[in-house]
Amino acid sequence: xxxxxxxxxxxxxxxxxxxxxxxxxxxxxxxxxxxxxxxxxxxxxxxxxxxxxxxxxxxxxxxxxxxxxxxxxxxxxxxxxxxxxxxxxxxxxxxxxxxxxxxxxxxxxxxxxxxxxxxxxxxxxxxxxxxxxxxxxxxxxxxxxxxxxxxxxxxxxxxxxxxxxxxxxxxxxxxxxxxxxxxxxxxxxxxxxxxxxxxxxxxxxxxxxxxxxxxxxxxxxxxxxxxxxxxxxxxxxxxxxxxxxxxxxxxxxxxxxxxxxxxxxxxxxxxxxxxxxxxx
Amino acid sequence: xxxxxxxxxxxxxxxxxxxxxxxxxxxxxxxxxxxxxxxxxxxxxxxxxxxxxxxxxxxxxxxxxxxxxxxxxxxxxxxxxxxxxxxxxxxxxxxxxxxxxxxxxxxxxxxxxxxxxxxxxxxxxxxxxxxxxxxxxxxxxxxxxxxxxxxxxxxxxxxxxxxxxxxxxxxxxxxxxxxxxxxxxxxxxxxxxxxxxxxxxxxxxxxxxxxxxxxxxxxxxxxxxxxxxxxxxxxxxxxxxxxxxxxxxxxxxxxxxxxxxxxxxxxxxxxxxxxxxxxxxxxxxxxxxxx
Numbered sequence: 001x002x003x004x005x006x007x008x009x010x011x012x013x014x015x016x017x018x019x020x021x022x023x024x025x026x027x028x029x030x031x032x033x034x035x036x037x038x039x040x041x042x043x044x045x046x047x048x049x050x051x052x053x054x055x056x057x058x059x060x061x062x063x064x065x066x067x068x069x070x071x072x073x074x075x076x077x078x079x080x081x082x083x084x085x086x087x088x089x090x091x092x093x094x095x096x097x098x099x100x101x102x103x104x105x106x107x108x109x110x111x112x113x114x115x116x117x118x119x120x121x122x123x124x125x126x127x128x129x130x131x132x133x134x135x136x137x138x139x140x141x142x143x144x145x146x147x148x149x150x151x152x153x154x155x156x157x158x159x160x161x162x163x164x165x166x167x168x169x170x171x172x173x174x175x176x177x178x179x180x181x182x183x184x185x186x187x188x189x190x191x192x193x194x195x196x197x198x199x200x201x202x203x204x205x206x207x208x209x210x211x212x213x214x215x216x217x218x219x220x221x222x223x224x225x226x227x228x229x230x231x232x233x234x235x236x237x238x239x240x241x242x243x244x245x246x247x248x249x250x251x252x253x254x255x256x257x258x259x260x261x262x263x264x265x266x267x268x269x270x271x272x273x274x275x276x277x278x279x280x
Numbered sequence: 281x282x283x284x285x286x287x288x289x290x291x292x293x294x295x296x297x298x299x300x301x302x303x304x305x306x307x308x309x310x311x312x313x314x315x316x317x318x319x320x321x322x323x324x325x326x327x328x329x330x331x332x333x334x335x336x337x338x339x340x341x342x343x344x345x346x347x348x349x350x351x352x353x354x355x356x357x358x359x360x361x362x363x364x365x366x367x368x369x370x371x372x373x374x375x376x377x378x379x380x381x382x383x384x385x386x387x388x389x390x391x392x393x394x395x396x397x398x399x400x401x402x403x404x405x406x407x408x409x410x411x412x413x414x415x416x417x418x419x420x421x422x423x424x425x426x427x428x429x430x431x432x433x434x435x436x437x438x439x440x441x442x443x444x445x446x447x448x449x450x451x452x453x454x455x456x457x458x459x460x461x462x463x464x465x466x467x468x469x470x471x472x473x474x475x476x477x478x479x480x481x482x483x484x485x486x487x488x489x490x491x492x493x494x495x496x497x498x499x500x501x502x503x504x505x506x507x508x509x510x511x512x513x514x515x516x517x518x519x520x521x522x523x524x525x526x527x528x529x530x531x532x533x534x535x536x537x538x539x540x541x542x543x544x545x546x547x548x549x550x551x552x553x554x555x556x557x558x559x560x561x562x563x564x565x566x567x568x569x570x571x
Contacts, residue, residue: 217538260495
């Protein structure tokens with residue numbers, strides 16, 4: 001089966017805003033240094049890394065929010081890295097993004113129901129009561145109901161807003177969803193609910209998922225494969241079961257051992273006697 | 281002697297004449313040189329406990345009952361001058377955002393020296409020498425350079441090291457650390473947790489470690505208190521709590537925590553009955569108190 005998404009040799013450099021000078025342009029800083037990723041239809045790929053690794057930028061580049069300087073991105077057989085904006089506009093319906101900050105990605109002046117009917121109306125798929133019905137169906141699919149539809153984003157909890165983000169992404173029956181840190185900042189109990197929801201949606205429909213997260217444990221529980229990023233490069237990639245059981249790269253091992261598990265382990269902090277730490 | 285002994289602490293918000301309790305009779309003790317974890321989800325009141333101890337409650341919140349004994353002395357109702365003397369000197373804080381804890385327009389040197397000169401009464405030269413020593417203690421490799429820098433020139437992890445250096449600078453008896461590693465990358469978090477553990481051991485400091493992360497508690501703390509709805513629902517030795525939690529909410533939180541080692545054991549949503557039962561108990565408690 002051909003890949004749903006396949007990117008090869010992605011290079012991206014963006015202006016370094018911390019070094020803007022009064023004359024001339026800000027110097028470019030290389031953020032993605034030759035990235036190859038692929039995703040089969042219905043597959044879930046986790047992209048993990050620490051801050052500054054380029055994982056969020058990669059997610060945005062795969063949707064051509066940023067245009068890479070080099071490389072190609074083939075989505076559903078079309079090279080979107082080099083296509084015109086108009087050519088990719090229709091493809092965008094089939095590729096959706098969900099963001100970490102559900103508060104700022106939802107219009108604060110619109111009721112939830114209006115937020116969810118908007119895509120149907122905008123794309124001429126349904127209007128009036130039909131659009132309303134569809135929006136309510138979406139709400140139910142993410143575990144909410146009509147009552148939530150009457151509220152404004154600020155009247156919902158963080159977990160409920162994240163469900164709305166998911167509902168909106170599902171509206172256009174996408175083939176691909178890119179989720180960027182969507183459970184960070186949520187309480188563990190809410191995080192567990194959102195993950196359970198994503199799991200059941202994946203089981204129902206053949207949606208490809210790129211799950212970007214700093215949290216390897218969450219990725220382990222939802223993804224089939226994982227790619228570990230550091231400084232704009234993928235240092236290790238493979239099936240989750242393999243990478244977590246036998247990480248090949250030293251950086252992956254360092255990341256895994258730094259995660260505190262909810263199990264008492266007196267050796268975890270590696271403090272014996274008074275051995276000094278390396279100076280940073 | 282017990283460093284911190286919180287007895288039946290009640291805190292309530294008053295907004296437009298309506299009183300909403302946030303802490304409903306918190307009991308918590310910390311022995312010298314021990315790390316006590318205060319763990320719970322958002323809205324549980326864990327941050328409010330730290331704020332009540334240091335007397336930095338929001339304007340519309342006030343302590344309605346209880347005692348906060350620091351080495352036997354009640355901090356509630358302490359004259360402002362005495363409270364200020366205690367804070368910084370005997371009780372220090374480490375917060376989640378190291379960049380906000382530091383003054384953005386002052387060099388690191390100015391900020392550390394201010395504390396050492398005012399609280400420890402050191403002269404400029406002695407304070408500077410002590411500051412270099414402290415930065416070395418928190419594993420900063422180029423202390424001279426860091427002293428000349430401004431907070432924005434340092435990474436989040438480096439800023440947190442500076443904050444830790446300031447917190448330990450007066451060798452306080454108690455440090456209140458509120459989510460000090462939550463904003464940091466996991467490898468940086470590991471180094472900072474390790475640093476806190478080594479310093480508290482070497483200085484014999486008691487630490488109240490406030491966090492949402494059960495993984496951090498399991499690996500760092502001697503004792504743990506689980507907070508929900510403004511009261512401690514379970515308290516005990518860390519090993520006991522993690523091997524045999526007594527309260528169903530504690531076990532549910534553990535089952536909700538992600539586990540990369542055994543994925544099937546983690547990320548189980550907290551059963552709704554457990555939470556609704558807890559809220560029923562809280563409502564009963566509130567009714568009984570207002571009656």
